[in-house]
Amino acid sequence: MIEDVSLHVSGDSGASLRIPAWRIDAGRPGPRVHLQAGVHADEIAGMLVLHELLPRLRRAAERGLLSGSVTLVPQANPFGLGQFRQGRILGRHHEASARNFNRGFPAAVSARGVPDSLTHWQRQLVALAASADIVLDLHTDDEALPYLYLHQGFWPAGRDLVAALGAELAIIWEGDGDGAFEEAVIAPWQAEQRFAGRLAATVELRGQGDVSDALARQDADGLYAFLCARGVIAEAPPIAEWQGLAVPMGCMETLFAPVSGVLVFERELGAWLQAGERFARIIARPGEADSEVILRAPQAGLMLSRYRDRLIPQGAIAAKFTGSAPSSTWTGGALDP
CATH class of the missing domain: 3.40.630.10 (Zn peptidases)
Structure with missing residues (x-):
């Protein structure tokens, strides 16, 4: 029925x-x-x-x-x-x-x-x-x-x-x-x-x-x-x-954009990165080479998700990774932001 x-x-x-x-x-x-x-x-x-x-x-x-x-x-x-x-x-x-x-x-x-x-x-x-x-x-x-x-x-x-x-x-x-x-x-x-x-x-x-x-x-x-x-x-x-x-949950890494700009991913979803390995860059002021900001994995892990648009505002979530140790940025909660 x-x-x-x-x-x-x-x-x-x-x-x-x-x-x-x-x-x-x-x-x-x-x-x-x-x-x-x-x-x-x-x-x-x-x-x-x-x-x-x-x-x-x-x-x-x-x-x-x-x-x-x-x-x-x-x-x-x-x-x-x-x-x-x-x-x-x-x-x-x-x-x-x-x-x-x-x-x-x-x-x-x-x-x-x-x-x-x-x-x-x-x-x-x-x-x-x-x-x-x-x-x-x-x-x-x-x-x-x-x-x-x-x-x-x-x-x-x-x-x-x-x-x-x-x-x-x-x-x-x-x-x-x-x-x-x-x-x-x-x-x-x-x-x-x-x-x-x-x-x-x-x-x-x-x-x-x-x-x-x-x-x-x-x-x-x-x-x-x-x-x-x-x-x-x-x-x-x-x-x-x-x-x-x-x-x-506490071992998940959430990476926030430190500046606004053109977001360029250099690694794909599902990629496994080592700690410190670069996965993207943000070009804050196109035309000025020194305005590029490199984004790196905080610890070894899998790239799980990433920002959908390719112009990212400062403070937006650029990507999320898995980790094996507690994240330094985790503040608690059942879900991430």
């Missing part, structure tokens, strides 16, 4: 906004799954993945292969979807308040007081996912390899998800952050220390430009195989043995 469980929230103007959502319920016991995309509304890849996955799940239910239930929210953020400026969507931050859409989620959906429109939206999303055993929040980076964030309570049990998606890296976090959706969902689980049979993850599906039918089918295949492995679907597609890296 497929049920429309769409949410309705009040927009900044007071007009009602609909968040399309569907729940496929087998009507028999099994894991409860919540899949969503587009909390950052300019991160499109996950929307296409869930568009591809929904009819597959419906067919599995019709064939009697589904146990439990799966809820899908392909476009979770109606605020960000309305923020077009000069032909480009600005979907990472709420324009009216400058808040990052994936920060400040309330851990309790029953908090007192009348919430503002954005907080009401956050509470609605958390409430929709609250009864699930498996919660996946699909995102993308600027330009990146596929990778995931997982709380340490789900590791190494979460290796099946990382392997099914063919991700290069699992970033393992602990402690408190700044209220990402994943944090709000697992807060009750952490309080009870009940992680068995559960999983929550923030999934980074490569970069913002990696939107295609081929990639969406590949990622939908991976999610389907993972759901099979977790007993949601009574099939058994193979999952290759995972050969990637698991790195504590």
Whole structure:
């Protein structure tokens, strides 16, 4: 059975906004799954993945292969979807308040007081996912390899998800952050220390430009195989043995642009660099040779992601790397900036 469980929230103007959502319920016991995309509304890849996955799940239910239930929210953020400026969507931050859409989620959906429109939206999303055993929040980076964030309570049990998606890296976090959706969902689980049979993850599906039918089918295949492995679907597609890296959040290196200018990468995504090895340069004032600033890897590691545009402002994240020792710039938190 497929049920429309769409949410309705009040927009900044007071007009009602609909968040399309569907729940496929087998009507028999099994894991409860919540899949969503587009909390950052300019991160499109996950929307296409869930568009591809929904009819597959419906067919599995019709064939009697589904146990439990799966809820899908392909476009979770109606605020960000309305923020077009000069032909480009600005979907990472709420324009009216400058808040990052994936920060400040309330851990309790029953908090007192009348919430503002954005907080009401956050509470609605958390409430929709609250009864699930498996919660996946699909995102993308600027330009990146596929990778995931997982709380340490789900590791190494979460290796099946990382392997099914063919991700290069699992970033393992602990402690408190700044209220990402994943944090709000697992807060009750952490309080009870009940992680068995559960999983929550923030999934980074490569970069913002990696939107295609081929990639969406590949990622939908991976999610389907993972759901099979977790007993949601009574099939058994193979999952290759995972050969990637698991790195504590504190050992990740985030490189910020020291100046503004033309950004030229000299190494590709997935490259392994030694400490001090150059990977890019910024030409602050084209035409002046002495204005070039060299960017180097702080420690040995894999280039995981990099800035998408080739004119970078000072202070923007130029690249992210894995590391084997704590980063000198890490200040805590569940997710990076």
